[in-house]
Amino acid sequence: MAREHPPVEAPANSIDEVVAALDDVIGWARDNDARLGYFAALYQKVTLQVREGIARGDFDDGERMERFDVIFANRYLQALIDVRDSVAPSHVWRFAFDAADAYWPIVLQHLLLGMNAHINLDLGIAAAQTMRGEHLDDLRGDFNRINAVLAALVDSVQEELAEVWMTLRLFNRFLGDINDELINFKMERARDEAWGAATRLAATPEAGWPAAIAAQDDKVLAVARMVRNPGLLLGTATHIVRLGEVQDVGRVIDILNRAWNEPARSDRMPVR
Numbered sequence: 638m639a640r641e642h643p644p645v646e647a648p649a650n651s652i653d654e655v656v657a658a659l660d661d662v663i664g665w666a667r668d669n670d671a672r673l674g675y676f677a678a679l680y681q682k683v684t685l686q687v688r689e690g691i692a693r694g695d696f697d698d699g700e701r702m703e704r705f706d707v708i709f710a711n712r713y714l715q716a717l718i719d720v721r722d723s724v725a726p727s728h729v730w731r732f733a734f735d736a737a738d739a740y741w742p743i744v745l746q747h748l749l750l751g752m753n754a755h756i757n758l759d760l761g762i763a764a765a766q767t768m769r770g771e772h773l774d775d776l777r778g779d780f781n782r783i784n785a786v787l788a789a790l791v792d793s794v795q796e797e798l799a800e801v802w803m804t805l806r807l808f809n810r811f812l813g814d815i816n817d818e819l820i821n822f823k824m825e826r827a828r829d830e831a832w833g834a835a836t837r838l839a840a841t842p843e844a845g846w847p848a849a850i851a852a853q854d855d856k857v858l859a860v861a862r863m864v865r866n867p868g869l870l871l872g873t874a875t876h877i878v879r880l881g882e883v884q885d886v887g888r889v890i891d892i893l894n895r896a897w898n899e900p901a902r903s904d905r906m907p908v909r
Contacts, residue, residue: 642721643673648711652688652703655710659684662717663890670886672737673717675744676751678893679790684710686786696779705767705779712759713751727850729754729857736865743878744889749864756787756827757857761834762850773839780832788824 643662649655659681666674687706696702716726720734733750736742742750760780768776834853841849866872883889 643671643677643717645714645717645721647718648714649707652684652691652706652710655684655707655714656681656688658710658714663894667887667890672742672747672886673734674886674890675737675747675893676733676755678890679748680710680713680751680755681894682790683783683786686790687783690782690786696782697775698779701767701776702779702783705763705776706783708766709755709759709763709783712763713755716754727754727758727854729758729854729861732858732861732865741876741879742865743875743882744893746864746875750861752787752827753857753861753864756784756824757830757834757860758850758854760784760831761838761853764831764835765838768839769843773835777832780835781828784824784828784831 643665645658645662649658659677662677663674663681665671666677684706687702690696691699691702713730716730716734718724719726720731725731726734733747733754736750737747764773764776764780838846838849867875883892
């Protein structure tokens with residue numbers, strides 16, 4: 638019998654456990670035709686590239702980066718656990734998970750909703766937690782590197798999807814890049830927002846963290862609503878794109894997974 642929720646049993650303790658947990662989520666999503674697997678497939682690529690970067694010595698502090706990556710990933714994994722256990726996750730993750738059950742959002746909207754929750758909310762929290770009791774600015778270089786990984790992979794995935802779905806390529810030509818046009822969601826802006834959130838949180842006494850996180854959650858939820866409902870013109874465009882998309886959820890997940898190996902990658906991760 639198919640499981641009702643992704644099989645995430647507990648938070649991860651290492652980057653290898655993050656990869657294994659994401660494998661489980663992706664496998665479950667394929668078996669259950671669950672669009673939750675779209676973001677998981679993208680996020681696994683991020684985690685694999687970060688793990689490779691740690692092994693190559695790309696980061697200023699590999700041990701700290703693994704700790705950062707695990708704290709960051711556990712924000713997402715814990716949201717899945719909360720839903721399974723009927724515990725309310727953050728508002729923005731609840732919104733993204735609810736959208737995964739809806740027909741009309743296109744694949745890029747699912748990815749952007751997950752990225753909005755994970756970058757604009759989770760990333761800043763993870764940075765502040767990683768550097769608790771230390772100087773947050775010491776993390777800035779590696780923080781930018783992980784954002785560069787996210788940005789490069791999102792660009793490669795959009796190119797892959799546009800190659801597969803002619804409708805999306807045509808709308809990108811006539812309306813501009815839909816990824817950018819959906820409330821102008823740009824990685825540089827998301828990165829700056831996440832770093833600003835980390836800075837505010839690091840300057841807040843820990844007793845005030847729940848209120849500060851809740852305020853950031855509400856702010857990010859407003860962005861999610863614009864991604865999900867981008868207005869009449871883009872809303873109509875995304876509906877037309879949706880009708881031209883591959884309908885097989887498992888195939889879409891496989892396409893997103895394949896994109897990890899196909900784009901050319903430099904030996905070193907870019908820094909933005």
